[in-house]
Every structure is written in C-alpha cells, then in structure tokens.
Amino acid sequence: MDGAEFDEVLAFLATFEGGSFAAASDVLNRDASIVSRRVSALEARLATRLLERSTRRLAPTEAGNLLYRRMRSALSMMEEARNEATETSSIASGSLRIALPATFGQRRIAPLLPGFLAAYPKVTIEAEYSDRYVDLIHERFDLAIRLGNLSDSRLIARQLASNERLAVASRAYLAQHGTPETPDQLAMHVCLANPRLEGYPEWKFRNGDTVHTVRLPFRMTADDSSSLVCAAVAGIGITVCARWLIVDELASGQLVPILSDWQFTHGGGVHLVRPSARYTPLKTRVFIDWIVDRFKVQPW
The missing domain is CATH 3.40.190.10 (Periplasmic binding protein-like II)
Known part of the structure; x- marks a missing residue:
C-alpha cells in the first residue's frame, strides 16, 4: 500500500467513524473536500461503493462495513506493534x-x-x-x-x-416540613431531581428484600446535580445525589441523610x-x- 492509498484509507475510516466528511476533516485536519475526494479515489481503486451519499447523511454499504472492520483491525495491530517496539525501554511515554x-x-x-x-x-x-x-x-x-x-x-x-446515592435535605427544611420515614411519604414533600440519572422519573429504594418505587411531582429538575445540592442546602426540598458530591455538606451539617433504613438502588x-x-x-x-x-x- 503506497502513501496515497494509505491516505485514502484513513479518510474512509475517519468518515465512517464520524458519519460525515466534515467530522472526518476535523479529525484529519484536512478540508472536507479533500477527504471526500480521497474516499472517492479509494472507491474507484476498489471498483466498489463504500458509502452511500445523500443530502442528509452518509451510510456505509455492505462492502464499506467489511472494509472498515478489516482495516481498523489491521491498523490496531500496527499500532500495537509500534507501541511494543517503542516500550522496550520500559519508560511510559x-x-x-x-x-x-x-x-x-x-x-x-x-x-x-x-x-x-x-x-x-x-x-x-x-x-x-x-x-x-x-x-x-x-x-x-x-x-x-x-x-x-x-x-x-x-x-x-x-x-x-x-457510587452510593443518598436522599438528603437541610435541617431547616426538615424542621419546617417534617422528616419522611418511608419512601411513600416523599409524596408529601418538595423533591428535586436530575432527569439524566438512571431510573428517572422514579426513585427506587430497597430495605432488605423489600423494594419500593415512587414516582413524584418534582418541584425542580436540573441536569446538573450540583445545582440541586445548592437548592437542598437552601432549604427548598429533598434531593437524591451521590455521596461523593456532598461530602463537605454532610460533614458541615448543611445536609443530613433521611430514610436511613432504605438504600437508593440506582447507584452502581x-x-x-x-x-x-x-x-x-x-x-x-x-x-x-x-x-x-x-x-x-x-x-x-
């Protein structure tokens, strides 16, 4: 394989993985028109179409899928061989x-x-x-x-x-609204949730062999759990978040765990x-x- 054909293969692989000539051009640091010409040249060289073009997207053909798997595997083996050769000094680089x-x-x-x-x-x-x-x-x-x-x-x-998750609230909120003792009682409280977390819009709790799922009308949702922590600290309501996120708030007493007999199941x-x-x-x-x-x- 000469240098020109190798460049064509790289253009095809980048286009296949990126889904467009524009995405491939960003990876290869080449103009999209150059990437497109190289893919077309490879198709002409092989006398087969590798990508179906439309005004909206590119889709690999059966031949394109086969070539991608073979060439990606071959390049991975070449990279492994190169890395093995360069690591004979046993110095990470x-x-x-x-x-x-x-x-x-x-x-x-x-x-x-x-x-x-x-x-x-x-x-x-x-x-x-x-x-x-x-x-x-x-x-x-x-x-x-x-x-x-x-x-x-x-x-x-x-x-x-x-990645343990806890149901928490501020002392001020609990003093004003009471402390729920079971997941069912969360329905009587103001709750705050991250819609991107596993299980949303349900919160699932386990107590031994008992699993209880609640679906709540959340007063506030945010795809950034830090903002929910801020709202909980301010006394707005109850939220569920990872322990690693609220180490300082737990240590300072700004937030306290509730439902201590129940474990939130979506943690991993x-x-x-x-x-x-x-x-x-x-x-x-x-x-x-x-x-x-x-x-x-x-x-x-």
Whole structure:
C-alpha cells in the first residue's frame, strides 16, 4: 500500500467513524473536500461503493462495513506493534486520552492528575470532561471513568469505588416540613431531581428484600446535580445525589441523610474502563495502577 492509498484509507475510516466528511476533516485536519475526494479515489481503486451519499447523511454499504472492520483491525495491530517496539525501554511515554464525567472528573480526578504527570514526565494527558457517552473504541480514548451500572461488554472494567446515592435535605427544611420515614411519604414533600440519572422519573429504594418505587411531582429538575445540592442546602426540598458530591455538606451539617433504613438502588459504582484489547500500552497500564492506588481507601 503506497502513501496515497494509505491516505485514502484513513479518510474512509475517519468518515465512517464520524458519519460525515466534515467530522472526518476535523479529525484529519484536512478540508472536507479533500477527504471526500480521497474516499472517492479509494472507491474507484476498489471498483466498489463504500458509502452511500445523500443530502442528509452518509451510510456505509455492505462492502464499506467489511472494509472498515478489516482495516481498523489491521491498523490496531500496527499500532500495537509500534507501541511494543517503542516500550522496550520500559519508560511510559506518549499521549493518554481520558474521558471523564464532568462534575465527578473536575472534583475527584482533576486534583489528582498533576501528581501523575509529575511521576511520569514523558506522558501527556488529553482529558475530556463531559457527561456525553463516549465511544472509547471509535473515538480512540485510552481510558474512561464511568459512574453507575455498566452495559458495554466490549470494555474491560475495574471498580474504583462505590457510587452510593443518598436522599438528603437541610435541617431547616426538615424542621419546617417534617422528616419522611418511608419512601411513600416523599409524596408529601418538595423533591428535586436530575432527569439524566438512571431510573428517572422514579426513585427506587430497597430495605432488605423489600423494594419500593415512587414516582413524584418534582418541584425542580436540573441536569446538573450540583445545582440541586445548592437548592437542598437552601432549604427548598429533598434531593437524591451521590455521596461523593456532598461530602463537605454532610460533614458541615448543611445536609443530613433521611430514610436511613432504605438504600437508593440506582447507584452502581465508579468504574475505570478501557477498550478490550490484547495489548495495553505501558502509559495506560501505569495510569491504571496509579489511579487504583489512589482509591485503595474510598475517599468519601
């Protein structure tokens, strides 16, 4: 495969993964018209159509799907071989791409990263803080932190900590409105919820073998749990949030747990995930060991 054909293959892979020539142009740092011409040249070279074009979207053909799987696998093997060859010195190096949940990443992971960079000066970090669901394989991320219950079987996961969620309120709110003793009694209270959390619009609680689900008329919803914590601290109502988010508010007494006999069921864990692959680069392995060591004792 000569240089021109290799560029055509890269253009096709980026277009396949991005879903458009514009998205591929951002990845390859080339004009979209150049990307389009390279894909067309590859189709002409192979005498087959790889992508069906329309005014709204691109869709891979059967041949396109087959070529993508084969070429992505081949490039992954080439990358593994290159990484193995460059790691003979046993010194971790290279760029580490990490996807992190926005609030959790900023509060719990970001303060730790300078220590890692100091310990491994030849490794650089590209961190994305976002609550969107990142496809690690297609978007070429090395690692991600994910909260809750996992569903992607293509990934290798390691739990770092629990993601326990608590029902909480301020002392002032409870003094004025009373303290609910059972999930049913939440219907008589002002409740605040994050619609992006698993289970919404229901709150599900467990007490031993008993599971109780309540659906409530929420006074306030917000896709940022920090804003719900602020409202709860101000005495507006009751909310459910992760313990790691309210460590300081619990310690200071600004918020207090309620329904202590009941466990909120939609919690899961804090997981470190990576693509399932035969070869894991040294830069990834040292970060896994380093972050696992930081979570040996649960920090909240």
